[in-house]
Amino acid sequence: MIEVKGFSFTYPTASRPALHDIGFEVGPHELCAVVGGSGAGKSTLAGVVSGTIPHLTGGSAEGLVQVNGRDLADTPLSGLVGEVGLVMQNPFNQISGARFSVREEIAFGLENMGVPRDEMAARVDTVLRDLGLTKVRDRSPYELSGGQQQLLAIGSVLVMRPAVMVLDEPTSQLDAAGSALVFEALGTLREQGVTTLLIEHRMERLARAADHVLVLHGSTIVAKGSPGEVLADERLEEWGVAPLRYTVAARRAAARGLWPGARPLPVTLDAAAEGFGATVAHLDRGDRR
Ligand SMILES: Nc1ncnc2c1ncn2[C@@H]1O[C@H](COP(=O)(O)OP(=O)(O)OP(=O)(O)O)[C@@H](O)[C@H]1O
Ligand SMILES: [Mg+2]
Known part of the structure; x- marks a missing residue:
């Protein structure tokens, strides 16, 4: 589960906080969606919950961020492998550059975790199938379309089966069919008890898939509740989100x-x-x- 309390963060070179006094909780089996206009702080929040901020960025942070009861401020990133998975906003940034095929790229994280060969092959094949990537499994990650790279980035995190998944606009480059595959995979994860934080602009899918919705505006949370409450709020447009x-x-x-x-x-x-x-x-x- 994810627990954030009184959390604020300022990037090293910034004069004002990118997140200010944030608080929310996401339980196991829950999918929490985050919406907000450009620059609202969504990707920053994704980084915070997955531990990359401030560990990799530096900057000043205060308040509490816990994942499955562990305080992220005291947990090195290496301690979060397999626990939290982050799918980044730009899938290109997520490709390791160290593997020659889609299949190997998806297996990369599992190799580092020391998962046995047979199990690894089975897990990789399942992810390839679920995300419709089987037909491109032997291609180089760099030969894929933007949408396929995005599915690959999601697959290489899914295959690790982290207890907490953070996805930053995972369907931004996908068509309706690709997005449907992603949302189906997210639905399965939720049934398996995975805690999910999803930044997403496909509001129709969100409205059906999310347990809770948070709205970020001006670096802080201005609304949280069920999709029905939050997405029908008459202030949604003022917050930079199209109703x-x-x-x-x-x-x-x-x-x-x-x-x-x-x-x-x-x-x-x-x-x-x-x-x-x-x-x-x-x-x-x-x-x-
Ligand atoms: N590395 C950085 N250093 C300094 N400021 C940053 C950095 N990354 C983001 N910011 C600033 O922090 C604020 C929040 O940015 P963030 O990327 O979290 O927004 P976002 O909601 O994800 O936007 P988008 O919808 O465009 O992806 C913005 O004002 C942005 O300019
Ligand atoms: Mg962003």
């Missing part, structure tokens, strides 16, 4: 008295269809009277 079209449609309808009064604004297609269905049924009854 879902279902919510926008229902809000416009509500302004004209065409959304059932007590019903929360929808963040999924199903909830929108139900709400508009209820409005139509209500209008029908009025006509018949």
Whole structure:
């Protein structure tokens, strides 16, 4: 699980904090999504929870960050291997450069962990299959498309089976089919008890997949709650996050008295269809009277 309390961080050369007084918790089996505008501090938060910040960046940090009960301030990065996995925003940065094929690249982390050969091969094959990379397994990582590199970066973390996964915009270069594979893999991890922190801009998928959503704005958390509460908040746009079209449609309808009064604004297609269905049924009854 992830526990962050009263945490602030300033980069070495910066004059103001990139994160200010952050607090939240993510339990096992939970997927917490992070949204926010550009520069809000999302990647910084990903770095903090995976231990790379401030261990690799330097800078000044205060407050508490714990992963599975371990205080990251006192844990060297090497102690987090296999415990926390980070999928970075730019997949190109994640390729080791030390391996010649996709298959070897995915196996790289396991080799370093000393996993037995047979088990390693089985785990690598499963990840290749789950992420649709089997057909490119013998290619060089550098010959892949941006989307395939992104899947490779995710695969090389997934294969380690970390207890906590942090993913920074893992579907930014993927089409709908690639994103579906990633979200399916995340769903499986969640069932296995993995704690997931996911920075993502595909709001429709988030609304269905996340247990909680955090909004980062101006270096701090301005909202946290269920996807229904947070993504339907009327301040979402002020926070630099584009609202879902279902919510926008229902809000416009509500302004004209065409959304059932007590019903929360929808963040999924199903909830929108139900709400508009209820409005139509209500209008029908009025006509018949
Ligand atoms: N290495 C660094 N040194 C100094 N300042 C940095 C560094 N990395 C990021 N920042 C600053 O910290 C703030 C937060 O950046 P961060 O990359 O975390 O935002 P983000 O929400 O991930 O943005 P994006 O949506 O563009 O990925 C920004 O003001 C950024 O300019
Ligand atoms: Mg970022």
